[in-house]
Amino acid sequence: MGSRADYVTRSREWIASILSRERRFLSAAEIHRRLRRAGERVSLSTVYRTLDHLRAKGDIAARADTAGEATFMLCEPAHHHHHAICANCGRAQDVDCAAMEQFAESLRKRHGFRLDDHALEFFGRCRSCR
Amino acid sequence: MGSRADYVTRSREWIASILSRERRFLSAAEIHRRLRRAGERVSLSTVYRTLDHLRAKGDIAARADTAGEATFMLCEPAHHHHHAICANCGRAQDVDCAAMEQFAESLRKRHGFRLDDHALEFFGRCRSCR
DNA sequence: GATTATTTGCGAAAGGTTCGCATTTTACCT
DNA sequence: AGGTAAAATGCGAACCTTTCGCAAATAATC
Structure with missing residues (x-):
């Protein structure tokens, strides 16, 4: 098996940390806004990709809010x-x-x-x- | 009171009829497609506006499907x-x-x-x- | 340090949905 | 019937969220 799996990066740590401290569903745009507010320059694409990655791992729950926008929250997978x-x-x-x-x-x-x-x-x- | 309320139009009758014969959630695009298939020339904007109108009246239920797309179904309001x-x-x-x-x-x-x-x-x- | 897989940023593109405005249609009144 | 005002429509542009391609940067492994 050739796959070397998950890299630990600055962006991912930040996004995980933002999610970990919020007990509510956040949109990608909202997470992106918080990153910039904290001085982190992370692209919106990366936010989306990271959220996708976390969802694939089963670490976060996703749901469409009433307006249909995707939102995410950290969740116990088990x-x-x-x-x-x-x-x-x-x-x-x-x-x-x-x-x-x-x-x-x-x-x-x-x-x-x-x-x-x-x-x-x-x-x-x-x-x-x- | 000045409001003359609901106009009965060809488009609205068609859209209501399409919804009435389907026991499943349909997207605006899907309804639009069926209208054209039936030979009715109705704009997508009108489909959206009519669905909004029906929802405001409480005649239809709306929900975002897994992809976040808005879908609609006729519903008993009571x-x-x-x-x-x-x-x-x-x-x-x-x-x-x-x-x-x-x-x-x-x-x-x-x-x-x-x-x-x-x-x-x-x-x-x-x-x-x- | 060199190598290679993975991640990132950027801008463009791809949906879905809303909006503005001129035109048409509907309901209401004589 | 004909006239009038309110409401609905079509069209295209605009808007927003999400995805994509590709070159550059970064992380893991040796």
Whole structure:
């Protein structure tokens, strides 16, 4: 196997660090803006490529926001969960999803639907924005 | 009151009719393609404006597909429900959501999150595509 | 340090969506 | 029917996000 895999670069460390300190979904443009604000000169292309790279590794979750723009957030890859997104501060908190199992079962029984994947999002106000 | 409201036009009737006969989310481009295929000369701008208009009225549901492209489907506005989207044929079937109520309650209790809205999507294979 | 795979920056290009404006169509009123 | 005002349409340009190609820079390996 010829592949030498992942290079550690300045850009990647920065992007990872920005994501690691935000518990909310950020767009590529937003990440790029923060990099420049911090004095880092990183191209938008690199931001996109890095996000793609992180997503391929399973390190980040991606979702299209209401306007269809792609947004990203650091995520535990192993532990499956969903998000409650605050309409005010945008913060996303993890929501465990035990009930989903029975839901999937009833879906199969009542609609004959074989469930492969699902996406669940909550919108409202988190405790501190109440 | 001065507003004369909704004009009934050829384009709108066509677009509504296309949506009414499809139980799946369609993009603006897709609707536009079907119009031309049917011999109707309607501009893409009009398709977008009509979809916006229908969404404002609450007649259609909109969602960004995996690529972030906006897609639309006719929807009963009153009766709240979710969709199970077939990975093969793309058909979306309605899924009632009683369990969601208790879910919302536990969300409030365990996370202090006040739920305003939620979105739930299932992906898999419908009965006929099994 | 030399070598090679990988990453980066830049600008261009490729979608999807919105906008401005002149023109057409619709509804309303006599 | 004919006239009038509001709303809808078509067209092209503009806008925004995302992708791509390629030459230059950087990181890992020896």
